[in-house]
Amino acid sequence: MSDANPYFEDIQAVNAEVEAWYTGASQAGALDQLMAHFSPQFCMILPDGGTLDWPMLREIFARHGGQRPNFKIRITDTTIIARYAGGAVVTYKESQWDGGHAANVRRSTAVLEIDAHGRVQWRHLQETFCAE
Known part of the structure; x- marks a missing residue:
């Protein structure tokens, strides 16, 4: 990771909250806290080309919370593509595990807004599966 900045910090924070949510280590109110990171206009392009919006993301999190006790996420290669007055476009590599080796690795591009x-709020996210 490069210089500390609010975008990189939020990417790490969100993914730590996602990890805690899926493992069941979250405290009461964690789903609302996690979803507060995402703009009501949030949209995502999934690795398979499908799309989802804020309500769909919340439903996925709600349905799967606590169901992956060995789940881990590691974020690396965080880079600012563009920074502007109201936000930034950032890329990063996300590796996920449910035990031993990386179950999947994704390269992600996020459009993050800042007030x-x-x-920081996540406005858009696109994920692409890749080899380690």
């Missing part, structure tokens, strides 16, 4: 108070 006057420095609060």
Whole structure:
């Protein structure tokens, strides 16, 4: 990871919250806290080309919380593609495990918005499966 900045910090924070959610290590109210990172206009392009929006993402998280006790996420290769007054476009590599070796590796591009108070929200995410 390069210089610390709110975008990189939020990517790490969101993925730590996702990991805790899936493993069942989250505290009460964690789903609402996790979903607060995502803009109401959030949209995502999945690795298979499918799409989902904020309500669909919340439903997926709600349905699968606590069901992957050995789940781990590691974020690397975080890079700013473009930075502008209201946000940034960032890429990163996400490796996921459910035990031993990496179950899947994704290259992701995220459009992140930032408000006057420095609060980051995810506006768009595209993930592509890749080899390690």
